Amino acid sequence: MIPLLRAEWRKVTTVKLGWGMLLGAMALAALGVVAQIASNGASGNIALPLSAAATQKSIAASASSAYLFSVVVGIILITTEFRHFTSRPTFLIEPRRGRVIVAKLIIAALVGIIYGVICAALTAAIMAIWLGALGVTIGWIDNGVLLSMLSDLVVIATFAIVGIGVGVLVRNQIAAVISALVYLFVLEPLIEIIPVIQKAYPYLPGAAAGAITGASRGNLPHLDALQGGLVLLGWGLLFAVAGWMLMIRRDIP
Amino acid sequence: MSPEATSIEGRIVATDLTKVFGQVKAVDGLSFSVEPGSVTGFLGPNGAGKTTTLRIILGLAAPTSGSGTISGVTYAHLPAPGRTVGAVLEATSFHPGRSARNHLRVFCAAAGLSDKRADEALELVGLTQAARFPVRGFSLGMRQRLGLATALLGNPRVLLLDEPANGLDPEGIAWLRGLLRHFADVDGRTVLVSSHVLSEVEQTVDRVVIIARGRLIYEGRLADLEGASAGVVVRTPTPEQLSAALAPLNVKVTGRPDGAVAVVGATPEAVGHAAWEAHIEVHELRSGSSSLEETFLRLTADAGDPPAAPV
Numbered sequence: 120m121i122p123l124l125r126a127e128w129r130k131v132t133t134v135k136l137g138w139g140m141l142l143g144a145m146a147l148a149a150l151g152v153v154a155q156i157a158s159n160g161a162s163g164n165i166a167l168p169l170s171a172a173a174t175q176k177s178i179a180a181s182a183s184s185a186y187l188f189s190v191v192v193g194i195i196l197i198t199t200e201f202r203h204f205t206s207r208p209t210f211l212i213e214p215r216r217g218r219v220i221v222a223k224l225i226i227a228a229l230v231g232i233i234y235g236v237i238c239a240a241l242t243a244a245i246m247a248i249w250l251g252a253l254g255v256t257i258g259w260i261d262n263g264v265l266l267s268m269l270s271d272l273v274v275i276a277t278f279a280i281v282g283i284g285v286g287v288l289v290r291n292q293i294a295a296v297i298s299a300l301v302y303l304f305v306l307e308p309l310i311e312i313i314p315v316i317q318k319a320y321p322y323l324p325g326a327a328a329g330a331i332t333g334a335s336r337g338n339l340p341h342l343d344a345l346q347g348g349l350v351l352l353g354w355g356l357l358f359a360v361a362g363w364m365l366m367i368r369r370d371i372p
Numbered sequence: 373m374s375p376e377a378t379s380i381e382g383r384i385v386a387t388d389l390t391k392v393f394g395q396v397k398a399v400d401g402l403s404f405s406v407e408p409g410s411v412t413g414f415l416g417p418n419g420a421g422k423t424t425t426l427r428i429i430l431g432l433a434a435p436t437s438g439s440g441t442i443s444g445v446t447y448a449h450l451p452a453p454g455r456t457v458g459a460v461l462e463a464t465s466f467h468p469g470r471s472a473r474n475h476l477r478v479f480c481a482a483a484g485l486s487d488k489r490a491d492e493a494l495e496l497v498g499l500t501q502a503a504r505f506p507v508r509g510f511s512l513g514m515r516q517r518l519g520l521a522t523a524l525l526g527n528p529r530v531l532l533l534d535e536p537a538n539g540l541d542p543e544g545i546a547w548l549r550g551l552l553r554h555f556a557d558v559d560g561r562t563v564l565v566s567s568h569v570l571s572e573v574e575q576t577v578d579r580v581v582i583i584a585r586g587r588l589i590y591e592g593r594l595a596d597l598e599g600a601s602a603g604v605v606v607r608t609p610t611p612e613q614l615s616a617a618l619a620p621l622n623v624k625v626t627g628r629p630d631g632a633v634a635v636v637g638a639t640p641e642a643v644g645h646a647a648w649e650a651h652i653e654v655h656e657l658r659s660g661s662s663s664l665e666e667t668f669l670r671l672t673a674d675a676g677d678p679p680a681a682p683v
Contacts, residue, residue, distance in 0.1 A: 122481055122482055122483065122484045123482055125481035125482075126478050126479065126481040126482035129474065129477060129478045129481055130467075130478055133467075133470045133471070133474035133475075133477075133478065134467055134469045134470055135469055136469075199467060203464070203465065203466060203467045203468065204461075204462075204464050204465040205465055205466065205467055206465075207432060207459075207461050207465045208465055208479055208522050209479075209482065210431070210432060211430060211431075211432070211453065211454070211457070211459055212453065212454035212479055212482045212483045212526075213453075213454070213482055214431045214447055214448040214450075214453055215448065370427070370432060370433040370434060371427075371432040371433070
């Protein structure tokens with residue numbers, strides 16, 4: 120297993136894609152922090168003051184937006200193999216396909232965690248400097264800010280795993296990335312507002328992620344953080360197993 | 373074939389291999405074997421099922437029925453496939469943004485080989501100068517070389533190469549020929565090389581497996597194929613009469629693109645005598661000393677395949 124993990128790690132570090140996606144994730148996280156702090160107290164903004172625990176947690180949850188990038192990275196890690204046919208040497212050297220896919224899932228989760236740590240650190244730095252300048256005390260422990268950031272890591276890593284599953288299912292790189300983003304940006308928000316099916320909404324991956332991190336989303340009753348975490352991990356497991364099974368059964372392109 | 377014979381180290385065996393895609397039988401009850409210490413050409417027109425067969429033997433595709441084995445076991449059951457078998461399936465298996473050296477290092481890691489092997493393989497295929505450049509800038513010939521380097525990383529005793537001469541210049545082809553002959557003659561490795569053009573590999577291979585429409589057409593020594601009768605070529609203004617006159621001889625008469633007819637199954641003397649007896653005007657009568665390529669085209673065309681375009 121160690122050789123496969125090394126090989127998969129090298130695949131990530133020897134192309135530029137990972138760095139570009141990381142920069143994107145950092146930019147989005149920073150934007151979330153800046154927007155929430157700058158708009159706080161502005162007329163029409165219903166958010167509680169910056170000193171409130173809920174607001175501080177919500178700002179900290181900005182790092183979790185990196186999941187939009189980690190799901191794409193997961194998709195690209197696996198679909199690149201099909202697109203450029205590196206799947207051939209990969210599975211020639213290790214024909215036990217289950218092991219290859221497990222190595223890929225682990226590396227995808229690791230990349231997700233790295234993205235999460237960097238984005239959380241960036242978020243924490245901006246918060247500490249800006250709120251410090253405003254004279255607001257951050258309750259890192261008391262207000263659950265640190266816990267919110269740790270749960271960001273779980274969300275981001277899990278979405279990288281989901282990305283691998285989506286990539287195996289769809290195979291075509293562009294189609295897979297587009298379907299994931301359309302789902303997260305269009306389909307899930309639609310489900311949230313359509314009366315008949317909106318009961319299912321809290322159990323969807325995006326909503327579950329919101330429940331964990333405390334990022335405010337809509338007015339529907341949410342799951343609590345632990346429930347959200349379990350639901351999201353369930354999605355991760357589902358996609359991981361689906362990807363694993365398809366990879367073992369289908370012919371390699 | 374007895375089980376012991378099948379499991380000879382390094383021997384590739386296809387047994388009644390069939391692969392169906394939807395309604396199409398890409399490979400149809402194909403059986404053949406490839407021996408260690410030889411370079412075997414795997415030939416057939418485009419779409420004959422060569423790549424599909426190789427993919428099944430390499431465990432990338434599952435056969436609908438039948439089996440493909442190397443050293444007596446299916447690919448997935450080889451103890452260390454990365455160090456036993458090297459294969460190139462078309463020269464496209466690279467990430468364009470990754471350098472040649474990093475590409476090889478990825479697979480060194482996967483196969484548990486030291487990174488030194490990457491540089492050695494680059495040296496072997498003459499790509500040391502280009503090692504640090506991304507593959508997107510590589511010519512087709514360079515990609516072929518890099519594909520070969522990937523296949524050679526684990527120093528395999530079995531090599532399967534799909535159309536390896538594609539994109540190589542004449543110098544590259546000569547180099548490849550020398551390398552493959554060395555592997556087979558000196559090291560006793562098994563080398564299987566596919567091609568849709570016989571002339572491309574005829575100087576390299578000693579045995580051939582010819583397929584068309586997924587079925588075996590010929591398996592054996594190239595020298596024996598050369599000896600196969602090429603027939604008699606006759607030019608006459610009345611081919612129908614000639615055909616009728618030759619009917620008792622139980623021969624096969626076919627029209628040729630140049631207007632002459634080819635007669636297979638009789639000597640020039642017998643054909644000439646039959647024409648003379650039937651008072652048929654003959655403008656040309658010669659032994660059809662056809663090239664290997666013509667024999668190959670005739671063999672594969674007889675299988676009902678659309679004839680490959682002459683190169």
